[in-house]
Amino acid sequence: MKTAYARLAAATALAAGLSTPAMAQVEVEWWDFLGGGDGVRMKALIDEFNAEHDDIQIEGTTLEWGQPYYTKVRTSVAVGQGPDIMTYHLSRLPLALEEGVLSPITEADLETAGLSADDFFEASIAAASAPDGTLMAVPFDIHAVVAHYNRTALEGTQWLDADGNLTGIESLEDLTELLRWAKEEGFSDPLSFQTEGGGGTWRMFYTLFRQQDGQLLTDGEVLAGDNMDKAVNAIQTLADWRSEGLIPEQAAYEASVALFSGGRSVLHINGVWEVPTFKDQTDAGTLGFEWFANEIPQMMDQPATWADSHAFAIPNDPDMSEETRAAVLTVIGWMQEHSLDWAGAGHIPAYKPTVESAEYAELQPNATYASLADNAAFDPRSKIAGVASPVYDAVDNLIAPAVHGFLSPEEAAQQMKDELQSLLD
Structure with missing residues (x-):
């Protein structure tokens, strides 16, 4: 499947009356806080993504979980040195809104990623949204x-x-x-x-x-x-x-x-x-x-x-290029489509097509406790x-x-x- 970045570059070339050259590779800087089994599985997903894509490569960095992670995000984004994509706990969203560290996710962004808000459990979308309904992150799981x-x-x-x-x-x-x-x-x-x-x-x-x-x-x-x-x-x-x-x-x-x-x-x-x-x-x-x-x-x-939910967030970086943002959204969409592998860590994918799949129904005990997605009590x-x-x-x-x-x-x-x-x- 042609990536969002490749589609954007091809469209730009055609609009300029040019033939489409070989795509330049976009490096996506990724930060997460995932250790233990979560870290192992996420690294495997990143490696798989990189093996499948010539035009986009994820450069992953794992930082210390908790307050050190969010402090680094806040300070780095403030000086324009944040990553291109990062994992985020949705329970931290209210503080992120106050700090202004996240870039809103538009409907056009979701379309570029091959997603829509209806693809996700209602509780996770609500937790990922600002009070006015603006989506601020893309949920990856309910844990x-x-x-x-x-x-x-x-x-x-x-x-x-x-x-x-x-x-x-x-x-x-x-x-x-x-x-x-x-x-x-x-x-x-x-x-x-x-x-x-x-x-x-x-x-x-x-x-x-x-x-x-x-x-x-x-x-x-x-x-x-x-x-x-x-x-x-x-x-x-x-x-x-x-x-x-x-x-x-x-x-x-x-x-x-x-x-x-x-x-x-x-x-x-x-x-x-x-x-x-x-x-x-x-x-x-x-x-x-x-x-x-x-x-x-x-x-x-x-x-x-x-x-709570792990989610993918895009830092508030006004200097991010369209090509990089399109690449980031391609990464997010790919991760959702491969979230069955993430479910192996015990998490319930926030992406409903995965939870509703025959493959997920065979994953036990996950499929048995997936009902809790409807009763998820997120932090205040x-x-x-x-x-x-x-x-x-x-x-x-x-x-x-x-x-x-x-x-x-x-x-x-x-x-x-x-x-x-x-x-x-």
């Missing part, structure tokens, strides 16, 4: 937390159906009953997740909070009205599980994964990005039990699961929220200590409200 579980341990119990999926968990009481049963069966930490703070605790808290239809921000106010009670309830739930020994004490991220793979937890709530970890252990014969993953059950008022749309934000700091400093008994849930929620509100006022 959320899921319930990884020990099928072998649950075999023959009331919590596993005939297809091997979790069942019978329709309330917090149902899940607590399962965890207590697992404790009695010898699982030292029945439900593992990153309990020391950080992303793991935020994702658990926010899932429970949003399942109550909780809103962290309402018209610029933090935890307005009964949202304070919903936050307290979410923290209290986690604190109660900790006091019963149903979740681990201050488990670091790696330790929480090891608790599950080592057979000490029957459930592990973590991101879809750990799916390859458990698949690899299964293939190597080191896991020791049959494993699977489902969407986190609805236990409260509505289905909701913490989620605010400059204080998203990856490496003040909200994450509040989790580390307030919610995690409350889960472990150092603060009451009421104290933690009130202090979080006060600290975050001060950043908005």
Whole structure:
């Protein structure tokens, strides 16, 4: 297929009455923050793209995840030294809009990439858009937390159906009953997740909070009205599980994964990005039990699961040439068409044609938990929220200590409200 860049160059030559010469090669400078299995898969995609294209070559650079990455993006774009394309967390979009670091994606841009907004899940397009509806990035995936579980341990119990999926968990009481049963069966930490703070605790808290239809921000106010009670309830739930020994004490991220793979937890709530970890252990014969993953059950008022998206963004560079922009859009379109390979990292592609394909239906457990795309609860749309934000700091400093008994849930929620509100006022 002729690339957008090649079409543009050919059209320019024809308009000038010239024959079309051999296309000059465009180098696209690419930045991402992808490590581990994500990084391996993305590098493979870049290598495949480069092998297929003579006229465009991606020069990829992987930078440190989190605040260092976004600081470098902000400073580099400000002085006109940013990349041509970069990966971006959509939870960071509100801050990106304030900083002015992104170039809007027009309908014409999408057409050049061979895409349309209708190709993507509604939740991801909404997360990628400014308040006025302007598209600011192109979603690549929806990555959320899921319930990884020990099928072998649950075999023959009331919590596993005939297809091997979790069942019978329709309330917090149902899940607590399962965890207590697992404790009695010898699982030292029945439900593992990153309990020391950080992303793991935020994702658990926010899932429970949003399942109550909780809103962290309402018209610029933090935890307005009964949202304070919903936050307290979410923290209290986690604190109660900790006091019963149903979740681990201050488990670091790696330790929480090891608790599950080592057979000490029957459930592990973590991101879809750990799916390859458990698949690899299964293939190597080191896991020791049959494993699977489902969407986190609805236990409260509505289905909701913490989620974010990796997206492709174009820096706000007024000096970018038309040829380079066309090449960047060709890269974005190609990546979407090859997003089944990215799904191997556990992510749900944001590109619906991939998720609706027969090939994706055979990809397990991904196809089973793809339903969560309709229940994705993205971080609040605010400059204080998203990856490496003040909200994450509040989790580390307030919610995690409350889960472990150092603060009451009421104290933690009130202090979080006060600290975050001060950043908005």
